[in-house]
Amino acid sequence: MKLLEDRIRQDGEVLPGNVLKINSFLNHQIDPQLMMAIGEEFAKRFKDAGVTKILTCEASGIAPAVMAGYALSVPVVFARKKKPSTLNDAVYWADVFSYTKKVTNKICVEEKFLKSDDNLLIIDDFLAHGEAVKGMINVANQAGSSIAGIGVVVAKAFQGGSQWVTDHDLRLESLANIDNFDDGKVHFVGE
Amino acid sequence: MKLLEDRIRQDGEVLPGNVLKINSFLNHQIDPQLMMAIGEEFAKRFKDAGVTKILTCEASGIAPAVMAGYALSVPVVFARKKKPSTLNDAVYWADVFSYTKKVTNKICVEEKFLKSDDNLLIIDDFLAHGEAVKGMINVANQAGSSIAGIGVVVAKAFQGGSQWVTDHDLRLESLANIDNFDDGKVHFVGE
Numbered sequence: 001m002k003l004l005e006d007r008i009r010q011d012g013e014v015l016p017g018n019v020l021k022i023n024s025f026l027n028h029q030i031d032p033q034l035m036m037a038i039g040e041e042f043a044k045r046f047k048d049a050g051v052t053k054i055l056t057c058e059a060s061g062i063a064p065a066v067m068a069g070y071a072l073s074v075p076v077v078f079a080r081k082k083k084p085s086t087l088n089d090a091v092y093w094a095d096v097f098s099y100t101k102k103v104t105n106k107i108c109v110e111e112k113f114l115k116s117d118d119n120l121l122i123i124d125d126f127l128a129h130g131e132a133v134k135g136m137i138n139v140a141n142q143a144g145s146s147i148a149g150i151g152v153v154v155a156k157a158f159q160g161g162s163q164w165v166t167d168h169d170l171r172l173e174s175l176a177n178i179d180n181f182d183d184g185k186v187h188f189v190g191e
Numbered sequence: 192m193k194l195l196e197d198r199i200r201q202d203g204e205v206l207p208g209n210v211l212k213i214n215s216f217l218n219h220q221i222d223p224q225l226m227m228a229i230g231e232e233f234a235k236r237f238k239d240a241g242v243t244k245i246l247t248c249e250a251s252g253i254a255p256a257v258m259a260g261y262a263l264s265v266p267v268v269f270a271r272k273k274k275p276s277t278l279n280d281a282v283y284w285a286d287v288f289s290y291t292k293k294v295t296n297k298i299c300v301e302e303k304f305l306k307s308d309d310n311l312l313i314i315d316d317f318l319a320h321g322e323a324v325k326g327m328i329n330v331a332n333q334a335g336s337s338i339a340g341i342g343v344v345v346a347k348a349f350q351g352g353s354q355w356v357t358d359h360d361l362r363l364e365s366l367a368n369i370d371n372f373d374d375g376k377v378h379f380v381g382e
Contacts, residue, residue: 021277028278029268029304030253032261058250059269062221066254070223077220078250085291086212087219100276113220 001041001175004153005188007034014181018156019100026125026153027060038175039067042123042151045173046072049148051121053077055114055136057096057107060125064153068123077114079107079136092142096135099128107135114143127152127174130161137170149173157189192232192366195344196379198225205372209347210291217316217344218251229366230258233314233342236364237263240339242312244268246305246327248287248298251316255344259314268305270298270327283333287326290319298326305334318343318365321352328361340364348380 013021025031042064054076056065062078069076083091091108098105114120122136133150140147147170155162155174165172177189204212216222233255245267247256253269260267274282282299289296305311313327324341331338340362346353347369356363368380 015277019277023275023278023301024304025266027275028271028301029266030257030260031266032257033264035257036261059253059271062250062253063257063267066221066223066226066257069221070227073224075216075220075222076254080219080250084214084218086206086210087214110214110219113215 001038003034003037004176007031008154008176008186012186014184014186017100018159018181020154020156020178020181020186022154026063030063032063035063035067036070038064038153039069039071041175042068042121042173043071046121046149046151049121049171050119051148052118053114053120053145054123055079055109055120055140056123057081057132057136061123064125065123068121068151072121077109079109079139081105081107083108092139094135094138094142097131099131107132107139109139109143111143114140114145116144118143118145119148120145121148121151123151125153127155127161127165127172128159130164133161133165151175154178192229194225194228195367198222199345199367199377203377205375205377208291209350209372211345211347211369211372211377213345217254221254223254226254226258229255229344230260230262232366233259233312233364234262237312237340237342240312240362241310242339243308243310244305244312244336245314246270246300246311246331247314248272248323248327252314255316256314259312259342263312265312268300270300270330272296272298274299283330285326285329285333288322290322298323298330300330300334302334305331305336307335309334309336310339311336312339312342314342316344318346318352318356318363319350321355324352324356342366345369
């Protein structure tokens with residue numbers, strides 16, 4: 001998605017450890033117009049996939065997921081990283097290992113929001129090692145929901161998550177595919 | 192906002208301790224079409240207020256804030272409840288006391304995203320005792336930004352936050368104003 005790649009080139013910061021910081025338009029400050037374009041792009045790619053619901057993870061997944069949900073006219077469920085005090089109903093839990101922080105966190109989704117006849121589009125901001133996506137797939141499997149595909153805003157193609165997704169016969173759509181950060185610059189796949 | 196009040200009457204759950212649970216369309220599962228209507232309503236009410244940026248708080252504030260930002264064509268900044276590992280730059284911190292959990296949490300916003308010439312619309316999902324809004328106002332004050340107003344999806348008018356905002360000469364727009372939960376039902380102000 002050229003609009004997104006251009007924005008990453010313009011505003012993204014490459015940090016040590018293969019970290020791309022794009023908090024001026026996605027992870028802290030959000031550009032709503034760009035998010036709508038991203039949501040529409042996901043909707044275009046998955047329009048014939050029979051998506052009934054979008055599953056994402058708080059907090060940075062919410063903006064692109066809500067725009068995709070708007071464009072596809074389907075509800076969005078965001079997995080919580082802490083069980084809210086008002087959440088007393090049954091939930092699905094999954095572990096998510098963070099490579100950046102070297103800790104395992106948990107995500108949870110209330111059972112009633114995912115059904116066995118749901119066909120989920122899983123959306124996230126980043127796909128690196130794939131741990132968050134694996135956690136969401138785990139939740140979907142517990143619910144018996146099928147998975148229409150995985151949509152990520154940015155994939156770091158060299159960190160294994162993209163390979164894992166396609167190895168598991170899941171459809172992956174990443175709107176920006178990063179090949180490497182050689183010389184501290186963003187190089188997209190196919191450049 | 193009648194569409195929202197109807198949805199709260201239909202899907203909201205009143206829990207002990209004056210808690211309204213609306214996690215089927217806002218706090219866990221999100222209805223993107225309703226969020227767009229909410230964003231457009233905020234935009235209509237604040238269109239002449241000279242808003243340059245929206246400030247909200249993760250995670251539940253993001254969906255309504257992003258839709259309002261889309262409708263007003265301004266960026267959205269969401270305060271983080273934890274400092275991300277990639278955030279090494281200077282941040283503004285504020286305390287937010289949670290009446291539900293009886294603990295004080297912190298929120299932070301990277302300094303570079305709030306400027307002294309910004310005129311902020313502060314958006315949140317709920318206004319109860321007003322602690323989250325006070326935290327965001329604290330952050331705005333540290334940045335020297337002015338405040339165009341406070342927009343909340345649901346105000347529990349009887350819990351002091353609404354009174355505090357208007358007592359401080361700040362404009363408050365709440366799209367649903369709850370007067371009380373007598374008999375376990377939602378009663379809106381003016382009914």
